[in-house]
Amino acid sequence: MTQPSDPPAKRQLRSDQVSGLMLAALALYVWWMNRAYPIGTLAEPGPGYVPLLLAIFMGVMGVLVALGGGKSEPLAAMEWTEAKRAFALLVACGVAAFALERLGYRITMAALLIFFLGVMERRKPMMVAAVGIGFALITYYLFATLLRVPLPVSPWGF
Amino acid sequence: MAALLASVCVAQAQEAFPTRAITLIVPFPPGGVAEITGRPTAMAIEKILKQPMALVNRPGAGGAVGNAAVANAKPDGYTLLMALSSISVIPAADELFNRKPAYSIDQFAPIALISADPTILVSHPSLPVRNLKELVSLARAKQGQMSFSSSGIYGALHMPMEMFLHHYKLKMRHVPTTGGGPALTTLLGGHVEMTTGGPAAITTHVKSGKLRAHVSWGAKRHENYPDVPTFKEQGADIEYYIWTGLMAPRGTPEPVMKVLRDATRRAVEDTDFKTAMARVNSPVNYMDAPEFAKYWDADAKRLAAVVKVVGKVDDKK
């Protein structure tokens, strides 16, 4: 959370300043969207009342985080070594989510696992295929057949 | 060749309906009227169609969320709605608010009416009234001070209250909740003075004396409540039913609709279904699609008129 204090550098952007301002900006955006809903009165709050209060609250807190962030870790010093892989994982899952109802559960899940194990982890092809296909089929049997959760099926019927 | 194969496949797919599980969406939280009717219906249809019928609760905004989900679902017969009468109210309310409607009534194709029950006005026993007359005179003396709970704004339990209030020119505070169950809990705790409920939902509480039943919205007395008079008997021309009906998204192919209608017709004859419905005190009131469509049309017009009379709830007071 708190970092060992670095020698104070001039005009260096701090991580808390960035995150605090980002939250404040989000609060502004919420406030802007919230104009569409009637605010109502204190005695009879409308649908926009509570969101407005919350947006103000989060905005103020964001500003406080930014103001108090003078001693936090400098933004430039943050390590993002895993960010690239993390991003790849998220994108792969996103593709899978997109494919889920188009290619069906079994194909999507097998492909996702084969991608993770084969491309990202470079495991042995036999293991990759066994885990990927096995996982997809076993979980499908468990959920769709035994628990009767309607999992998506591909246009080709499996 | 490929084209031929494809067309055979399509034909087979149509004949074979249903080839997989059907989802029956109940647009209310568990425990409400729609679910109590929906479960036995789904089980009976399941037996006939030999495919699972999964009941899914999609509550929110007096049923608008679940209704919209079905209205915009793929019209293939695999997503059906256990609709409550409030389905006709929500678009009318949307119109009143000048809102982008969540769905419109003509996005649905009725399959069958399953049950139609009048609601019954119940009050907390701490309220010193024994009948409708006393209730009305007390409410008139305390204009705007008594309150009632409902299943949600413009919901199935809100409309009859508004009909009643409008007819007797009464004003009360409205405490919307997220469904029939919570509305009842709020009344049982004495946090509001009254609410309405379907006969099935209120039976145990009326029998045990936790609630007092005063008047029914039906055209004639309810068979399980022979002592409870109707509004018509009391000289008020108001009538309201909570009906439950099966609906599909409009555009569902005719052969699929036929399968579903036939299955429903046979389902309501099913002995298990009948006993299940009898156990929860909910009489079956089956109507096939054409008749149901007419019934629904008349009901929707009546409710839309009520919505107009009620006006924007937010603007009042």
Place this chain on the structure above:
Amino acid sequence: MVETLNSLLLGFSVALQPQILMYAFIGCLIGTLVGMLPGVGPLAGISMLLPATFGLNPIIAIVLLSGVYYGAMYGGSTTSILIRLPGEAASVMTCVDGYAMTQQGRAGPALAIAAIGSFVAGTLGVLGLMLLAPTLATFALRFGPPEYTALLLMGLLVLAYMTGGSIPKTLAMAGFGLLLGMIGIDAMSGYTRFSFEVIELADGIGIVPVAVGLFGISEILMTASQQTLKLPKNPSMRELMPSRAELKQSIGPIARGSAVGFLIGIIPGSAHIISSFISYGIERRISKTPERFGHGAIEGVAGPESANNAAATGAFIPMMALGIPTSPVTAVMIAAIMVHGIAPGPMLIAQQPELFWGFVASMYVGNVVLLILNLPLVGLFVSLLRIPYAYLYPCILAFCILGCYSVSNSVVDVWIMLAMGGIGYTLRKFGFDLAPVALGLVLAPMLELSLRQSLAMSAGNYAIFIERPIAVTMLGVGLLMLLVSLKPLLFKSKQKDWRSTVGLDEPS
């Protein structure tokens, strides 16, 4: 008292029939497994099994379903502890210290204390149910919208004790969570808010995809460059069980967690989710060493786990004694006995003594079953972690997608989960704690609705919160807690150095 004992004997004579015993066991087993799957919580578990119970007799039906219910409440904690993946909302708090314990190689004790805590809380809960049901049920009904508002406000104030991080950061995260809870249709007016024209969002954002994303997915993203989890090699059976000192430390949290959870559980509504948050807040508040919380404090597992199981038991009180569905789970269970023509309610105990007492006795039995089912499994669960991480994390991700999809059969939930994973990852990089987001999301819709319901009841008069004794008491307690938590902020000059080096609230 003698009468109660006699009735209980009748109950045990029902519950110990081999057939019923078997169903209790099956229920607990299914529940534990279902609860371990991300996204599939108690509600989904019993909803799936409900149709299967229609053919059984009502006692078996209710024994089976309640087994699933508390099995799932327990199962959710297993994945929280092992892989920081809350199987259901109530185990969000368990993630924090439970997973920290796993990282220190103490997954075994964490799992064991969760099982023991759940057992004790469950048993105390049944005792309470048995002795106090009718009294408490009437009390529970006095919880109307104003009391609910007060309770939820109190829950919100617990935030101050929930995390060790900076207060503005914690509050900003709470605000973020509360705002997330604003998404969806407003139940009071029918307006659809912040839905971005996505129809599924009209229903609001569910806690499950958010919790799975914020905790589970973000953890996988954080460790994306790591090849293995740092784990102890082959822990012996001794290391799997909590030490004597740890057990001693856990007695207080388990007792308090049970009491708090039970009381919150009997209140109608979905507030039982917050019982684990409140228990965690209490434990951290009264601990002599609050700085250990968040870094593997066993009290942080024992308290919330006991609280959520006691709440699960407490929730049966209004259901059995009044026949009111106070939460989605009990509503499904009421439906399960109603289809047999049995109406739960005030007359149930008199009319169907063997059903009621059989059910009570089966809950004792169920708790024992859960304990003997889970303690030996601790070793098995821990060894799951020995699967090479390269194989483990893809499967976890796949399970997350599957679980979130199956909650409401909607890809939108999967998208929410992934988005929350990304957001959670970023926020953690910037040093924010995520538990307040989950609490905020759970509280926001309930709090807003009950506040506005109260105002509708009183025609806009805020005095309604002061005139009602339960509400005003809870608000008073909440206010007191707020003042105490503000103390370090107001007098922080002395502790400033200490606080900023350790990054923690001062112990009082």
